[in-house]
Amino acid sequence: MNCYIEIQSRKMLKPSAPTPDNLRRLKLSLFDQLDIGAYVPILFNYLPNSTSSYxxxxxxxxxxxxLTxxxxxxxxxxxxxxxxxxxxxxxxxxxxxxxxNADDLAQYLRGQAHNDIESSLIDLLPVMDRLPSSPLFGVQVNVFNNGGVTIGIQILHMVSDAFTLVKFVNEWAHTTLTGTMPLDNPGFGQLPWLFPARALPFPLPDLNTTTAPxxxxxxxxxxxDALAIENLRKTIKDNDTMMKQPSRVVVVMSLIWKVFTHISSAKNNGNSRDSSLVFVVNLRGKLSCIAPSLQHVVGNCVIPAIANKEGDEARRKDDELNDFVKLVGNTVRDTCEVIGKAESVDDIPL
Incomplete structure (x- = not known):
């Protein structure tokens, strides 16, 4: 542990009420399997507030x-x-x-001259062992001298994607502020019922290993910048073969992909090479043909997708970004169509 950080307490925090017997075993979905080996870290930094205290x-x-x-x-x-x-x-x-032992997060990071920023921030996260018996979720509350707080969270991707984690944090914040919990029930069993786990054609990460890669x-x-992204979206030419109104994420991904292909071409004496972009597709709201309610489902409702571009495709400076946006958009569409039409999880290509 960092010498600036003193542990005050450590414990296993349990739900305030026991989980009912009928919910004691949660089957994994196919999408859970694909993310089984990694903890996802996130930090929330809160400045001191004159009207309330930690x-x-x-x-x-x-x-x-x-947690209930x-x-x-x-x-x-x-x-x-x-x-x-x-x-x-x-x-x-x-x-x-x-x-x-610092007034705030900025002072703490300035005092970590011997570490890079990433290593210093890691010390504000709970330490999670990658073992089958380890907790799936961890929270570390770091209190600074000025009353500010940084909350570090680590969660095993097997039980949560970003959407689910944000929903959890929002409900935790709501309960903290109001003393009451939202009435809706997340419902973790829907995805495993629709997309049950299956034997995969490749090995899963070994949770028993603690060796660093x-x-x-x-x-x-x-x-x-948000305005720059919006202006970039306006340059995308719409046509019958392109996804309507590409999202900001699609536009930025496409731009980064385009830049990388140009760099690769420049290093290859101006010759373009085949390239691929691997990204994650959020399936919520995109599978209405099978389950409209999946729009707000919790758990892992994402799947990796790959967009491919052949190196000998003509490069046109006036609409080249359009080409990349089209490839990404069509990949999202095709991925969702394949999953929506699959009669069983065995029909979903991985």
């Missing part, structure tokens, strides 16, 4: 109450019992409280 008891109580609706988060992955299910046994989540990751952060 209340750990209130935050912990509301978290415990929210998101009960798989407090369960365990029991590969020895059933490799395709979560034992929703209320064992709890990792809950850590720390005191940070033998490679170095290089990350870069690019900021796209």
């Amino acid at each position: 209340d750990d008891d209130k935050l912990e109580k509301s978290l415990s109450e929210t 609706k998101f009960y798989p988060f407090a369960g365990r992955f029991r590969k020895d019992i059933d490799p395709f299910s979560i034992d929703c046994n209320d064992e709890g989540i990792e809950y850590v409280r720390t005191k940070v 033998n490679h170095k990751d290089v990350t870069r952060r690019f900021v796209f």
